[in-house]
Amino acid sequence: MTAAPDAPTNAARQPTALPVPPTAAPSLPSVRSAHSAPSAAPASEARHSALALAAVCLGFFMILLDGSALNVALPAVERDVHGSMAALQWVVTIYTIPLAALLLTAGSVSDRWGARRLFVSSLAGFTTASLLCALSPNLTVLVVARFLQGIAAGGLLPTTLAIIARTYPDPLERAKAITVWGATGGLALVAGPLGGGALTELLGWRSIFLINVPVGLVTLHLARRHARETARRESRAADLPGQLTGIVALSASVAYLIEGGSLGWAAPVPLLLLAVSAITAVAFVAVEARSPHPMLPLAVFRRSAFSASVANGFAFQFGGYGLQFMLAIYLQQQWGLSAERTGVYFLPFSVAWVFGTIVLNRRLVHRGPRFLLWTGALSSFVGSALLLGVADRGTWPLFIVGTGLTGLGCGVFSPSLNAAALLAIDPAYAGLGSGLLNTARQVGMAMGVALLGSLIGMHDTLLGLRLSVVLVAACFFAVIALSVRYVPRKETA
Incomplete structure (x- = not known):
């Protein structure tokens, strides 16, 4: 790479070397030094x-x-x-x-x-x-x-x-x-x-x-x-009321899912948390609708393709990362595996995810994000459906194949989430669109860990596992349906 500040220097020095006659041997070393000095600058710039x-x-x-x-x-x-x-x-x-x-x-x-x-x-x-x-x-x-x-x-x-x-x-x-x-x-x-x-x-x-x-x-x-x-x-003023109501609404929602699983969904504390979540969520929407500089401009959700892309981000993180949390707990508590062996069991999932991202996604990117989203999510849906058969340690082949297919699908479609969202929003709001998508993904992860963790903690652990897997499969199916219905067919370059 040639750094911009170095270009004028090289251009300025070259004309002084051009008039030197070919026969002027004593001048040749000075010509070389004129060219060798700036060559160190790009190398240093590249290192930095x-x-x-x-x-x-x-x-x-x-x-x-x-x-x-x-x-x-x-x-x-x-x-x-x-x-x-x-x-x-x-x-x-x-x-x-x-x-x-x-x-x-x-x-x-x-x-x-x-x-x-x-x-x-x-x-x-x-x-x-x-x-x-x-x-x-x-x-x-x-x-x-x-x-x-x-x-x-x-x-x-x-x-x-x-x-x-x-x-x-x-x-x-x-x-x-x-x-x-x-x-x-x-x-x-x-x-x-x-x-x-x-x-x-x-x-x-x-x-x-x-x-x-x-x-x-x-x-x-x-x-x-x-x-x-x-x-x-200078940038717009921070939307502190929106920030506060959003944090409280999200925190109360996650707390309800966590505490409801341990105390009972109809217990007083979880019900209070649910009420706080609902009230602050309504307050958040009202604040954002009236704020001159909203943290979350609600108008961007008028585009169904963008709303679908944000929902896909939520579903992906809920399913992909919630599944990892829940299965890591299950393997150690129900199969009696050590932390090290649990990591080994997750290796096909991780390697397949990386292969899907680095190899398959890059080779198929010309088909456009819509194709990558629904085909990748289909692989993850099939893989998570196979996990319904996981029970004791004798079902480890189902675990390996199921998590492998799930990871492969996540690797194929996850890089296309941003591309689909940016295709669906005005380029002037690309930064905002990317921020909204990443926020939805993190919220999905929090909700997934909270809800799936509560289910895996049920007295009937196997039932909790299967209910969790059904929710994960439903998330991947939602990505398929939303992508086919709403994500534009436009292909990437």
Whole structure:
């Protein structure tokens, strides 16, 4: 890549070399030096860009690895802190709630602060919160630390692509960098269950969080030295009433699903949480409808194709990530597997997901997002349907095939969620559309973990497993139906 600041320098020096006569031998060394000096600049620039990309990918890797590794370590957490199934659900969802709530406003904060500054600040917060998780003396401190992790991730995640765009102004180089960034997510998906299981068995569950500390410090060093700051500009005022009512509505909904599973759906506390959720959800819609600068402009949902794309994002995360949480608990509690062996059982799921993303999606991308969405979701639907036959350890072949097909389908269609959403929204609102989709995905994950975790915690665990799998299959079927009905046929380039 040729950096823009170096181009004028080279152009200015070349005319001074052209008049030199071919016979002027003594002048030849000076001509070479005129050309050799600037050649070091592009090499240095490329090195800085590569290290900035490494920082961004490491930050992204930390966020994804943390969640996938924690799933297989949850039973060890439960034994150590003497928690319940509801407590395990809170350890996961308390991270997702602030992450989902902050995704929509992180863009405006990045505009005012600069993406690099927000990335570094959020990374420092995430690293500190990870250390607090590792040192948690009890469940309360762990839940609070996970909440702080979620806040930091809400600032960290949206800035990664902004820094890549600033670092690689050339579209071709930027596309290559984004491919590396995406592959990092696939690597985290494979490394999470295996690495999390191995670390839990060898060093205990706290090591999953503790490993973030040295990685975070290295990433901070790279980002501070090599990442460039993005342009700062004035942005719209933050929608604090919308932010608050949205957080309360989401938190109360998730709390109802978690506590209802342990206390009973008609118990006083869950019913109170349900009422709070309904009231604050109505208040959120009213606030957003009247706000001059709404966090969630309701007008964008007038386009049925965009609404379907957002619903697809919710369903994907509910099914794909809720399934991982629920099955990791089931394998260890009902099959008696260790955390390490649980990670091995999840290997076909993870590898198939990465294969679907890196190989199949890229080869079929010319067919357009609609085709990839419904065909990938069909594979996931068939795979999750096969999981209805899973019971004792003797049904492990069904588990392997079912999770493999589910992971393959998720890998094929998940990259097309953004493409479908952006095809359905005005290009002027592309950033908002991407933010809404990512928020819906995080909400889906929180709801999936809350509800499926409650079902797997039923007294009849096998019935809970099958009800959970039915819900997961229904989510993938919804992606098929919504994509075929509403997602436009327009093909990508």
